[in-house]
Amino acid sequence: MRRAWLRVPAWLRAIVLGALSALALPPVHLLPVLLVSIPGLIALAGEARSWKGAFWRGFCFGMGMYTAGLYWLTNAILVRAAEFWWLVPFAAPGVSFLLALLIGVVAAGCRSAPPGWRRVALFAGLWCLTDLFRQFEFFAFPWNLLGSVWAMPGWLGTVMLQPAAWVSVHGLTLFTVLIAASPAAGRRGMAAGAVLLAVWIAAGAARLALLPPLGPQGPLLVLVQGNIPEEDKQDRGRALDIYRTYVRLSAQGVKEAAELRDRLGEPGRPILFAWPESAFPGLLDRDTEARQVLMAQVPQAAAGLIGSIRFDASGRPRNSLVTVLPDASVGPIYDKAHLVPFGEYQPSILPFQVVPGGGMVPGPGLRTLRVGGATPFGPLICYEAIFPGRVVDPHDRPDWLLNITNDAWYGDSAGPRQHLMAARLRAVEEGLPLARAANTGISAAFDAAGRPIARLGWGIAGTLVLPLPGPLPPTLFSRLGLACPLLLSILVALSAFCPRRQKAVNKR
Template identity: 55%
Template sequence: MRWLGALRGWRAHAAAGALGVLSAVALPPMHAVPVLLLTVPGLLALLGAQARVRGAALVGFWFGFGHHLLGLYWITEAILVEAARFWWLVPLAVPALAAVMALFIAAPCAAARAVPGGWPRVLVLAGAWVAADLGRQFIATGFPWNPWGSVWALPGAAGDVFLQPAALVGVHGLTLATLLLAAAPALGRRAVVACGAVLAAWAGFGLWRLDLPAPAPPGVTVVLAQGNIPQGQKWDREFVTGTFSRYLVLTRDGLAQAQRRFPGQAAAVVWPETASPYLMESDPNARAAVASVAQVGGMSVPALIGSVRFDAAQRPRNSLMAMLGAGPPAAIYDKWHLVPFGEYQPDWFPLPIQIVPGGGFARGPGPRTLRVPGLPAFGALICYEAIFPAQAVDPTDRPDWLVNVTNDAWFGNSTGPRQHLAAARMRAVEEGLPLLRAANTGISAAFNALGREQGRLSMNVTGVLVVALPGKLPPPFFARFGLVVPAMLVVIATVIGMLLAHANSKRIKF
């Protein structure tokens, strides 16, 4: 990495951008995690060559810009759905967002350059990086997409093993560990050996936890309906009847399949986000149609349906409605983490551009647990809400399982839906709760309370996924203490880094 340290000016910035792009291939769905063993030491080499903190911040900015440019390219797919209106945003949106997100990497790099190289710099970089990730969960309504801890959401058994520490420290804690491990080649042979031992212990913990007795299932079968409706057709009046009919058929056929596979079990059906083109709360004909197919042996079963509704102020809300028979909804959950510019117009945006007509959707009150006859209590996550760690459930009234409904049709067959799925899987591990996900065009999937996949429907497939609802675990450490855990890790890493820096300056050996 010495040649990187010799670069100056635009060459150093270009190298940082290239390292950031390469780091993005460690993210889902590519999961090329070993590249971080090259890119993090490379970043450290570039930082060490900067004479001033400002230069380190610029290196961090270009690293972050390249990283998020590739990691968030899928946002362009959403713009292309309405290219006739927003064609002008195609070359601007992702670079602009990548530049904003890069600031959250520039700041940790500046902090790291303020201390000597070696372990002090690595610890401060890791601590400040996670502090910045915590910040981007809340600043300007939050966008904690692609934290580096998500690289461990590997497909299959490997991911099952390496995700388990998230039950203790959450995805932010995994991010801190990832940075420390990836920096090992820059710290010498002893550091590499030590980090190899840590990784082995990490895997051992995962294997131990996966071998614990499985919690008892509640005896409920869930049908996840994946209608596979192209985004361009969802709100087109020409396709409304066909869309609704498709979900009715999937409901009927899915419940019949559920009774064949799990005879005698209680059942429920889940439709994705805004799956119903009709307003279920106020449309008795639509409710009657659902009630006619959402039944087993003549008895109504709960149907959890994504639908828009209008509140008392006539503001639209993105909702999940629990239907039981043809009457009004038995329970309603309103999405509270709304997507800036996609679902509402942020007040803080400085330009007078009205992308969302009328200000967009109204915000719900926050996480809540819903109770519907015939079902264990459940928490709802609508689309974007699944990316927020420690904000998935009501901590004062924990549910027995999580329902994630989403419409990823906006993002095509890109990395976006796959990264979204990895985030949802992480929430299952952090909360110790099974999570069942219904996605309009995929990927619909079910995970148990350890994050193990119970089944899936791939992208762009029309069908149903029928699964037996797994049991819940007692609240894991992270579920009990939430973001306090990674915040304390930030403090510990930063303080140790500063103490080591102070000791080195006085030539005291630890």
């Protein structure tokens, strides 16, 4: 078997190893595959005749990993296949091409260190540094970071996520790559990897056991999941039916929340209800009658938090969260600030037009909203929840986060599950409870330590009614931001170049 494998061209072996790595990502979480794929890439890079050959092998690995991990992007094209059928072969591979360039840099760069633990350290440090780089402009797509492989269900997943409060998911990625790459450093390397894993588990368990008291409780929150297929949302003839579905579900959910409030003996606790991204099939800020009908059906609600498209003073569209007050007036509005490249806006690097109408206009930036007498919250619209360290207004920390999204574009695939786990990590990093209202699912809520509170699965029309817990004090990461994983990654990478200890020479 080994001889047959070695006869396979190196570039093809790299693609296979990369695709194998994708099995570690949510929702599969087959973590042991990384103990094969990551050392395999390090070996392929070391066997290359030059840094160019190593770069090519790393690039092929990245194409395999990201294409397999992002296969669901094609579903979004198929929703409007009549217009964009020609993009089907390029959706996942096109995004993967850009990301794979960074894996090529990692593979080529790690050759600067000698084989063994030094190469492993440089490889892991470079991997984390390139992940940090792709969080910002041009790439702006920190999806499927390897640290997210630990966001698995159950107690172990919660424990393994806790260090994200100090070093974010990027730090978890660094630890993950160090452990996965440890076989490339021999028996001592594997022993060191085992020790790192044990310390990680101990640190996570200790943090859970020693969590400080929570802050003031949040509102009674009703998450409304309409389960409207994207094809129906695109059909303007279905607009009234969609609206009625959301009004009916909101009325049911708010009534249930009011009954829960009575049972809890908390008459002053405000009730808020949230609709997903672009759930309102029109322009809610201009539709007074729609707001009046809605709020008449939810008399116990202090406010509605509704995803809706709106047009600004210049006539350009914005992807927004519109708050509606009990008198049906419009309260504070949040406009999505971090738009999806090629989906909501057209990057300047593309010489031809893909996004219809020129795309949307981004909002001015993150905001903390106060509405209905509830504790302040930070709105995040869809894609915005995947950016570590960039989900909270640094000058006005909220008490909880609300992520509204429409993952119907991606079907019942890995995409919505990966998105959900990214949002969960933001709760741990910031020490804030996070609630998520998704059109077709998965709607869910997590407390400030990332522990699941409630969940409504894919493809179900319904509501989640939950008393939102309070926040934790600001975490180390929420105070220092990306400087934490950046400094840690640089230190690990530089350790590869520490002077070697000279062995003592016995003199005769």
